[in-house]
Amino acid sequence: xxxxxxxxxxxxxxxxxxxxxxxxxxxxxxxxxxxxxxxxxxxxxxxxxxxxxxxxxxxxxxxxxxxxxxxxxxxxxxxxxxxxxxxxxxxxxxxxxxxxxxxxxxxxxxxxxxxxxxxxxxxxxxxxxxxxxxxxxxxxxxxxxxxxxxxxxxxxxxxxxxxxxxxxxxxxxxxxxxxxxxxxxxxxxxxxxxxxxxxxxxxxxxxxxxxxxxxxxxxxxxxxxxxxxxxxxxxxxxxxxxxxxxxxxxxxxxxxxxxxxxxxxxxxxxxxxxxxxxxxxxxxxxxxxxxxxxxxxxxxxxxxxxxxxxxxxxxxxxxxxxxx
Amino acid sequence: xxxxxxxxxxxxxxxxxxxxxxxxxxxxxxxxxxxxxxxxxxxxxxxxxxxxxxxxxxxxxxxxxxxxxxxxxxxxxxxxxxxxxxxxxxxxxxxxxxxxxxxxxxxxxxxxxxxxxxxxxxxxxxxxxxxxxxxxxxxxxxxxxxxxxxxxxxxxxxxxxxxxxxxxxxxxxxxxxxxxxxxxxxxxxxxxxxxxxxxxxxxxxxxxxxxxxxxxxxxxxxxxxxxxxxxxxxxxxxxxxxxxxxxxxxxxxxxxxxxxxxxxxxxxxxxxxxxxxxxxxxxxxxxxxxxxxxxxxxxxxxxxxxxxxxxxxxxxxxxxxxxxxxxxxxxxxxxxxxxxx
Numbered sequence: 001x002x003x004x005x006x007x008x009x010x011x012x013x014x015x016x017x018x019x020x021x022x023x024x025x026x027x028x029x030x031x032x033x034x035x036x037x038x039x040x041x042x043x044x045x046x047x048x049x050x051x052x053x054x055x056x057x058x059x060x061x062x063x064x065x066x067x068x069x070x071x072x073x074x075x076x077x078x079x080x081x082x083x084x085x086x087x088x089x090x091x092x093x094x095x096x097x098x099x100x101x102x103x104x105x106x107x108x109x110x111x112x113x114x115x116x117x118x119x120x121x122x123x124x125x126x127x128x129x130x131x132x133x134x135x136x137x138x139x140x141x142x143x144x145x146x147x148x149x150x151x152x153x154x155x156x157x158x159x160x161x162x163x164x165x166x167x168x169x170x171x172x173x174x175x176x177x178x179x180x181x182x183x184x185x186x187x188x189x190x191x192x193x194x195x196x197x198x199x200x201x202x203x204x205x206x207x208x209x210x211x212x213x214x215x216x217x218x219x220x221x222x223x224x225x226x227x228x229x230x231x232x233x234x235x236x237x238x239x240x241x242x243x244x245x246x247x248x249x250x251x252x253x254x255x256x257x258x259x260x261x262x263x264x265x266x267x268x269x270x271x272x273x274x275x276x277x278x279x280x281x282x283x284x285x286x287x288x289x290x291x292x293x294x295x296x297x298x299x300x301x302x303x304x305x306x307x308x309x310x311x312x313x314x315x316x317x318x319x320x321x322x323x324x
Numbered sequence: 325x326x327x328x329x330x331x332x333x334x335x336x337x338x339x340x341x342x343x344x345x346x347x348x349x350x351x352x353x354x355x356x357x358x359x360x361x362x363x364x365x366x367x368x369x370x371x372x373x374x375x376x377x378x379x380x381x382x383x384x385x386x387x388x389x390x391x392x393x394x395x396x397x398x399x400x401x402x403x404x405x406x407x408x409x410x411x412x413x414x415x416x417x418x419x420x421x422x423x424x425x426x427x428x429x430x431x432x433x434x435x436x437x438x439x440x441x442x443x444x445x446x447x448x449x450x451x452x453x454x455x456x457x458x459x460x461x462x463x464x465x466x467x468x469x470x471x472x473x474x475x476x477x478x479x480x481x482x483x484x485x486x487x488x489x490x491x492x493x494x495x496x497x498x499x500x501x502x503x504x505x506x507x508x509x510x511x512x513x514x515x516x517x518x519x520x521x522x523x524x525x526x527x528x529x530x531x532x533x534x535x536x537x538x539x540x541x542x543x544x545x546x547x548x549x550x551x552x553x554x555x556x557x558x559x560x561x562x563x564x565x566x567x568x569x570x571x572x573x574x575x576x577x578x579x580x581x582x583x584x585x586x587x588x589x590x591x592x593x594x595x596x597x598x599x600x601x602x603x604x605x606x607x608x609x610x611x612x613x614x615x616x617x618x619x620x621x622x623x624x625x626x627x628x629x630x631x632x633x634x635x636x637x638x639x640x641x642x643x644x645x646x647x648x649x650x651x652x653x654x655x656x657x658x659x660x661x662x663x664x665x
Contacts, residue, residue, distance in 0.1 A: 151335070152342035155641040157603030160621070164637045167625035168353045244468045248607055251470045252622050267470060271611075274478050281482035288478065292471045300466040 009062050019058040027051040043308035049301030057110040064107040073108055073173075073261045075100040084273055084287045094286040097269040100259060102286065106294045108261030113298055116177055117242045121235045123181040128188025133219055133227070135189065136196030143193070150186035158183045159245055166254045173262070176246050176255050184242070191234055195227035237306035240299035247295055263298075266291035332652050336645065343641040344397065347634055348390050354630065356382035362393060362403040362631050365411055370404070397638070403631025407624045412635035415620060420639075421510030422491060423609070423616030427601045428511075429532060430539035434597055437544045439590065442551025443583050446559065457548050464545025469604055473538040473611040480534060487533045489612040496527040535612045539604050543597050550593050554586035561585070588655075595651030599644050 010017045027048070030036050036047055056063070066072035077099040078090070087094040093102035135146035153161065158180075165179035199205060200223065208218050247264025249255035256262040270287035277283050351359055360376040369376070377383055380392040396402070402412035410418070445457040480487045492500060492512065499505055499521070500512060508518050513532070516525035558564065559582050567577045605618030613619065617636060624632030 148335075148338060148342060151339045152346050155339055155343050155645050156637065157599050157640065157644065159603040159606060160637065160640050163606065163621065163625050164347070164633055165350060167628060167633050168350050240466060247468055248470060251607065252610060253626050264470075267474070271474070274474050275482040276478075281478060285478075288471075288474055292475070296467050296471060299468065300462070303466050304462065 013061040016061040046301045046304035064104045075105045093290045096287045109263040112262045116246045117239045119177045124184040124188045127185040132189040132192025136193040153186040240302035263295040402635040405632035407629040419617040425511040429536045433540045434544045438547025442548045445552045446555035461545035461548045469542045554589045558582045558585040598647045
């Protein structure tokens with residue numbers, strides 16, 4: 001691509017250009033910050049991996065411009081042929097089943113991945129924070145009810161409850177977000193409740209109560225800010241897990257609709273071609289390798305980053321939570 | 325401790341009740357005709373949907389329907405699974421042994437690999453083994469199980485033709501169902517030994533390799549890390565210094581003192597490994613086309629086979645709750661500090 005063409009593309013999408021520039025700037029500042037410099041080499045590499053994915057996601061409209069008047073998350077197809085085609089000039093990473101362009105799918109898939117993970121962590125944090133704080137602070141019957149509800153949700157392996165919810169609600173990225181949030185919040189609620197329980201007996205809470213502080217004030221000003229941190233650490237550890245579960249749903253054919261830019265779906269599309277042609281097992285290697293690298297890199301980045309944050313923040317939080 | 329275990333046991337029916345409510349609430353998102361499938365036992369009844377909706381009040385408020393459904397569930401009538409072409413209870417009986425066989429081997433291998441590698445990593449801290457095990461486990465929990473399974477399938481079946489998917493080859497599958505072969509347990513490898521048909525055993529083992537390895541890698545990774553930190557923790561204890569001081573060989577110090585005490589957190593983790601296996605079989609059985617409950621559940625979800633989805637969810641939740649309960653009890657049993665309290 002010539003510089004002129006690049007400048008034109010950047011100018012065509014000022015919003016994406018601005019976000020991408022902000023991410024580059026943030027990555028540069030992070031590199032200079034003592035917090036990142038003090039991390040082990042592996043964790044620094046993970047910071048860069050996550051920053052790279054964020055950059056790809058932000059710059060998606062620039063590096064993979066969507067066709068006009070179409071949903072940008074819908075991967076364009078170039079013909080109606082079924083058989084995947086190897087990388088060439090028009091399709092830098094080749095095409096997968098039904099001619100969906102792999103390059104486009106992976107670039108916009110990074111956006112979907114951030115959309116899914118951030119929404120789910122956001123919803124789980126919010127629900128977990130409210131219910132966990134209320135349960136831990138008031139105790140008694142409220143606590144009992146909230147905890148029994150979490151027991152019921154935790155009576156399923158997370159993937160299986162998500163499968164049941166998506167099966168009933170139907171396909172679509174919003175349903176995937178809803179299903180995984182529903183599966184995820186109980187862990188957050190329990191985590192917060194534990195923190196809140198240990199905080200409510202502390203002197204500063206008693207002092208605030210003696211000064212006439214209302215329950216709401218004590219919760220918002222004294223309990224929640226102190227309970228937040230381990231919670232955010234868990235959130236960062238959870239990012240990789242969420243992307244695996246959402247991709248697993250798409251892999252099973254229950255996640256996003258056909259043609260939606262989503263790594264799990266790209267892997268699902270490679271399934272029929274995975275065994276290659278007789279005698280040439282690896283002819284369709286690109287259909288599985290590129291999406292696999294994208295998803296594994298994303299998860300690896302978040303896992304190593306989450307581990308580093310946890311080790312730095314709180315050595316007690318050592319066990320990993322529910323496995324996917 | 326006894327009080328704690330008793331409380332867990334008393335909570336069991338509460339959670340079981342909650343699970344049925346959760347599943348039935350989810351099914352409310354579907355039209356009554358889809359829920360009607362929960363109440364039929366054979367495909368002929370599927371023609372009289374309107375009558376079933378009326379009979380079981382499926383267009384009435386949820387608590388009315390729930391009562392009817394719960395009565396069916398308690399009697400073991402879980403409806404007819406269209407994707408499996410048999411009643412749900414029969415489908416579970418058909419598919420569960422295959423899953424049990426798969427998860428049984430995977431669980432054994434996970435424990436073996438996890439504890440061996442975890443102990444070795446702790447003993448040779450910051451040595452080559454430690455670094456290898458670190459990379460092994462980071463990749464293990466970052467590589468999605470479907471990516472790992474597909475890559476194994478690509479290399480070991482697509483390219484090398486060593487380990488085929490599914491459960492048995494055509495010939496072995498037919499032989500196993502014939503009169504000549506007596507199914508004692510439903511676990512093909514065990515039945516093959518009991519029947520003395522070694523070629524069936526060989527065939528079944530070849531088919532089991534890839535799914536077992538897939539499940540093992542994805543779950544052993546966590547166990548390696550936990551075992552490592554637990555062994556490191558117990559190696560720094562005073563009784564280890566005592567054991568070394570009285571002149572015990574290093575191997576005995578590690579096997580009898582360090583590792584044995586490190587096994588307590590491992591036992592608590594093993595319940596989450598079993599639950600992880602239940603989630604993992606859905607993907608693994610789908611990849612390898614292995615006829616267990618995981619593949620059945622995934623197909624049912626895809627085809628919106630409502631009774632199968634509900635039955636599968638009930639089964640998995642039941643197993644999960646029982647495994648957790650067993651872990652609580654076992655934990656009190658193995659750790660004398662907990663028991664005496």
